[in-house]
Amino acid sequence: xxxxxxxxxxxxxxxxxxxxxxxxxxxxxxxxxxxxxxxxxxxxxxxxxxxxxxxxxxxxxxxxxxxxxxxxxxxxxxxxxxxxxxxxxxxxxxxxxxxxxxxxxxxxxxxxxxxxxxxxxxxxxxxxxxxxxxxxxxxxxxxxxxxxxx
Amino acid sequence: xxxxxxxxxxxxxxxxxxxxxxxxxxxxxxxxxxxxxxxxxxxxxxxxxxxxxxxxxxxxxxxxxxxxxxxxxxxxxxxxxxxxxxxxxxxxxxxxxxxxxxxxxxxxxxxxxxxxxxxxxxxxxxxxxxxxxxxxxxxxxx
Numbered sequence: 198x199x200x201x202x203x204x205x206x207x208x209x210x211x212x213x214x215x216x217x218x219x220x221x222x223x224x225x226x227x228x229x230x231x232x233x234x235x236x237x238x239x240x241x242x243x244x245x246x247x248x249x250x251x252x253x254x255x256x257x258x259x260x261x262x263x264x265x266x267x268x269x270x271x272x273x274x275x276x277x278x279x280x281x282x283x284x285x286x287x288x289x290x291x292x293x294x295x296x297x298x299x300x301x302x303x304x305x306x307x308x309x310x311x312x313x314x315x316x317x318x319x320x321x322x323x324x325x326x327x328x329x330x331x332x333x334x335x336x337x338x339x340x341x342x343x344x345x346x347x
Numbered sequence: 348x349x350x351x352x353x354x355x356x357x358x359x360x361x362x363x364x365x366x367x368x369x370x371x372x373x374x375x376x377x378x379x380x381x382x383x384x385x386x387x388x389x390x391x392x393x394x395x396x397x398x399x400x401x402x403x404x405x406x407x408x409x410x411x412x413x414x415x416x417x418x419x420x421x422x423x424x425x426x427x428x429x430x431x432x433x434x435x436x437x438x439x440x441x442x443x444x445x446x447x448x449x450x451x452x453x454x455x456x457x458x459x460x461x462x463x464x465x466x467x468x469x470x471x472x473x474x475x476x477x478x479x480x481x482x483x484x485x486x487x488x489x
Contacts, residue, residue: 228381287432
């Protein structure tokens with residue numbers, strides 16, 4: 198079923214802050230097998246000019262995607278999440294995410310399209326720190342596949 | 348931000364050092380835990396097959412995380428990445444054996460932009476198929 202176009206442009210309330218922990222960054226860096234010391238060694242991060250360890254570029258997705266849950270699970274929108282696949286992902290950084298950040302995400306529905314029976318949903322997540330400064334924007338394209346035989 | 352590559356030293360066509368990243372079922376379980384994405388298509392082959400996949404597949408975000416390592420290792424400071432986007436075109440299929448799968452990543456400078464920035468185009472392959480499309484990063488060099 199085609200999604201309601203009137204949801205385009207809808208912005209959801211900012212999320213409660215997510216506090217970025219050093220050990221969470223370490224856990225993520227280990228999971229992707231990335232030994233870059235900027236992720237785990239405060240001194241190495243400082244040598245690069247960062248106040249604390251920074252997170253790998255895609256780390257923030259866990260935070261923005263959780264925030265996008267407000268959209269995905271919005272009963273009024275009616276997205277069938279069991280049929281959703283991740284189409285595209287993009288990030289634009291003002292600065293890297295770093296340990297100690299308290300990040301809040303504001304999600305907006307940028308576009309809703311219907312293509313060959315698939316619903317395509319573009320969600321933008323604007324990530325700000327505790328002082329209200331922009332850190333990164335994440336764009337996530339979700340595709341809800343048409344049921345078989347339709 | 349302290350990139351170790353100078354803008355003036357690169358040209359369109361400059362190739363970044365390519366890398367190959369192994370991925371096994373254990374890798375996917377570890378990534379699921381670290382990222383909070385516990386979708387069973389990434390660890391349960393019975394479930395994966397039931398929803399029409401050939402086998403367990405890697406998280407798209409795992410592949411995205413590996414692909415940018417070619418850029419961050421080259422640039423030195425991961426903060427040099429100012430933009431990064433991909434399209435998930437094909438899944439990385441991860442069999443339940445000791446070998447798992449491999450993701451081969453290559454990249455080259457595709458354009459020199461203003462403000463010491465370059466656009467890098469990234470190619471990620473697994474089992475002979477392109478697994479990411481439109482995979483591009485904008486990187487600020489020294």
